[in-house]
Amino acid sequence: xxxxxxxxxxxxxxxxxxxxxxxxxxxxxxxxxxxxxxxxxxxxxxxxxxxxxxxxxxxxxxxxxxxxxxxxxxxxxxxxxxxxxxxxxxxxxxxxxxxxxxxxxxxxxxxxxxxxxxxxxxxxxxxxxxxxxxxxxxxxxxxxxxxxxxxxxxxxxxxxxxxxxxxxxxxxxxxxxxxxxxxxxxxxxxxxxxxxxxxxxxxxxxxxxxxxxxxxxxxxxxxxxxxxxxxxxxxxxxxxxxxxxxxxxxxxxxxxxxxxxxxxxxxxxxxxxxxxxxxxxxxxxxxxxxxxxxxxxxxxxxxx
Numbered sequence: 136x137x138x139x140x141x142x143x144x145x146x147x148x149x150x151x152x153x154x155x156x157x158x159x160x161x162x163x164x165x166x167x168x169x170x171x172x173x174x175x176x177x178x179x180x181x182x183x184x185x186x187x188x189x190x191x192x193x194x195x196x197x198x199x200x201x202x203x204x205x206x207x208x209x210x211x212x213x214x215x216x217x218x219x220x221x222x223x224x225x226x227x228x229x230x231x232x233x234x235x236x237x238x239x240x241x242x243x244x245x246x247x248x249x250x251x252x253x254x255x256x257x258x259x260x261x262x263x264x265x266x267x268x269x270x271x272x273x274x275x276x277x278x279x280x281x282x283x284x285x286x287x288x289x290x291x292x293x294x295x296x297x298x299x300x301x302x303x304x305x306x307x308x309x310x311x312x313x314x315x316x317x318x319x320x321x322x323x324x325x326x327x328x329x330x331x332x333x334x335x336x337x338x339x340x341x342x343x344x345x346x347x348x349x350x351x352x353x354x355x356x357x358x359x360x361x362x363x364x365x366x367x368x369x370x371x372x373x374x375x376x377x378x379x380x381x382x383x384x385x386x387x388x389x390x391x392x393x394x395x396x397x398x399x400x401x402x403x404x405x406x407x408x409x410x411x412x413x414x415x416x417x418x419x420x421x422x423x424x425x426x427x428x429x430x431x432x433x434x435x436x437x438x439x
Contacts, residue, residue, distance in 0.1 A: 136391040143384035144365035149377030155179030156382035159187040165252035171339035174243030182245035189226035219262045230315035244315035270336040277352040284312035329388040341379035345372040361385040
């Protein structure tokens with residue numbers, strides 16, 4: 136039987152004046168979440184915090200067998216998939232309703248990527264909305280498990296024959312799906328059977344936008360400690376410009392009963408959501424470099 140050892144880190148980066156990312160490590164549920172907020176008047180950090188808190192609260196309240204779920208059970212999905220999707224949909228609805236009630240939060244939204252590990256089934260379930268990603272590092276190879284919900288990807292899917300010059304002209308920072316944009320949201324799902332030594336990464340686009348997959352792979356392979364993986368990835372993203380907030384959560388799988396490394400404990404107590412506003416000091420752990428121009432992050436258009 137395998138167990139998941141996880142740690143995360145968030146950093147404001149070198150271009151932004153506040154951090155709109157949030158993440159959570161809930162080891163008692165083997166649940167891991169990264170959210171990347173957007174919106175004016177600092178509403179992005181409100182949205183991402185609501186996402187991590189809402190999903191975590193949903194898992195706590197549904198731990199009882201007599202708990203009532205707010206959505207119908209999808210018989211085509213496993214119980215774990217239903218729970219993960221329902222948690223994300225609950226977060227979406229709460230963010231949407233908050234944006235309607237509060238002028239300061241109007242139009243806010245957040246991406247989210249969540250991973251749920253079932254020890255009983257030895258299976259990892261990943262649900263996501265937006266362009267926050269999940270990667271798997273296995274056997275010296277890295278694979279992106281999620282597909283960005285972005286205008287760029289939509290164009291490529293619709294017009295696969297575009298030349299490199301035409302692709303270069305497409306906007307890469309416009310997302311087409313996020314939590315909080317509408318009363319309901321479609322959550323993409325995938326699953327995988329982890330193996331001993333696998334490392335899964337959840338991250339905001341502040342990491343994936345700064346580092347190529349090969350650079351992420353090289354950094355993950357440079358240490359076996361999940362806390363150090365996160366620190367090195369954040370440092371390297373800042374060395375490449377730090378255009379955006381950077382959040383990464385590393386999950387390493389090892390045999391149940393194996394002794395953990397000293398730094399393998401979650402960075403906060405189990406079951407406590409970790410928020411951007413609580414970890415501004417994390418930026419002191421990285422070495423700043425000369426900044427470069429940052430891209431403009433745009434909210435997604437209303438879905439039909």
